Amino acid sequence: MRGKVAIVTGASRGIGKAVALGFAREGAAVVVAARSETAPHEKLPGTIHETAAQVEALGGRALAVRCDVTDEASVTAMVERSLGEFGRIDVLVNNAAVDFAYPVLGTPVKRWELVLRVNVTGPFLCARAVLPTMIQQGGGSIINISSLAAAERGSGTVGYSAAYAASKAALDRFTWALAAEVGRHNIAVNALKPSRVIDTEGMRMWADEDERIDWSSPDRMVACAVFLARQDARSVSGTVATDEELVSWHGLHA
Ligand SMILES: NC(=O)c1ccc[n+]([C@@H]2O[C@H](COP(=O)([O-])OP(=O)(O)OC[C@H]3O[C@@H](n4cnc5c(N)ncnc54)[C@H](OP(=O)(O)O)[C@@H]3O)[C@@H](O)[C@H]2O)c1
Incomplete structure (x- = not known):
């Protein structure tokens, strides 16, 4: 990814941070985009500046x-600052998301709308903002981080999260629609979802120690994000897949 510039939303912690560091190891310059400049509270560590400092410690270029x-x-x-700093944008990872695990009966409209705004409107706004640059450059790669919750019919891995499930189903559908729209500009649009629960700061907020037994590291998600970041519309686009699927379909080492 040397010479490429990648924006990763929600890179102050969790999977987004791991992907930002993974891109840096591959030589990309990384824009670390999220809200936290200081950790919101002790149970939710991670800031954009910490991630940027870790990218730089790897010898990479970062903009928080x-x-x-x-x-x-x-x-x-954010997109204007990215262009001002690095002069191009090759990759966008729409990773930022929130979940509120409440039953529908008891979910205030404000919470419902916040989940949809962060998880669906956010990716739309970020994609729309980078498209003119990618079109002008003749290509790019947009990766939407989705979830198995989009297609689970029982309570699945995410109980009491109707808003989250609806938002990730919308994100999958957005992925297909956008891929079809921008393929002629050689821009790949794919969705990537973890096949297992990934141990992140956000997930830890919702689970006790004894519930974390089968949780995975984000390593395989990072390998898949690096793979998808290298695609354009003439290689892999319009795919909505889990990390396990991508690893086996494309023989990735993860
Ligand atoms: N962990 C899992 O097992 C799992 C499973 C399925 C899917 N996923 C998906 O993977 C992605 C990352 O999950 P995670 O577990 O790493 O989450 P996390 O630890 O909770 O991190 C979420 C990130 O999103 C950012 N964010 C939230 N609202 C934002 C906003 N309005 N604007 C900008 N950034 C915002 C947060 O940063 P700030 O608070 O600093 O803004 C944070 O960096 C999400 O799309 C999630 O749905 C995760």
């Missing part, structure tokens, strides 16, 4: 930008 993906002006400013 405070960005709320639900805010159009904030997204526009």
Whole structure:
């Protein structure tokens, strides 16, 4: 990925942070986009500046930008700063997301709308903001981080998360629609979902120690994100797949 510039939303912690560091190891310059400049509270560590510092410690180039993906002006400013710093944008990872595990009966409209705004409107705003640059450059890769919750019919891995399930189903559908729309500009659009629960700061907020037994590291997600970041519309696009599927279909080492 040497010479490429990647924006990773939600890179202050969790999978987004792991992907940002993975891209840096592959030689990409990384824009670390999320809201936290100081850790929100002790149970939720991670800031954009810490991730950027770790990218730089690996010898990479990083730009930490405070960005709320639900805010159009904030997204526009983040993309403008990225272009100002690095002059191009090759990859966008729409990773930022929230979940509120409440039953429908008892979910305030505000919570419902927040999940949809972060998980669906955010990827739309970020994609729309980078497309002119990618089109002008003649290609690019957009990766939407989705979830098995999009297609689970029982309570699945995510109980009491109707808003989250609906948002990730919408993100999968957005992936197909956008892939069809921008293929002629040689821009790949794919969705990637973890096949198992990944041990992240966000997940830890919701689970006790004894519930974390089968949790995985983000390593395989990182390998798959690196693989998808290298694609354009003439290679792999319009795929909605888990990390396990991508590893076996494409013989990835992860
Ligand atoms: N972990 C899993 O097992 C799992 C399973 C299935 C799917 N996923 C998906 O993988 C992705 C990452 O999950 P994770 O477990 O790493 O989550 P996490 O630890 O909770 O991190 C979420 C990230 O999103 C950012 N974020 C939230 N709202 C934002 C907003 N309005 N604007 C900008 N950034 C925002 C947070 O940063 P700030 O708070 O600093 O803004 C944080 O960096 C998500 O799309 C999630 O749905 C995860």
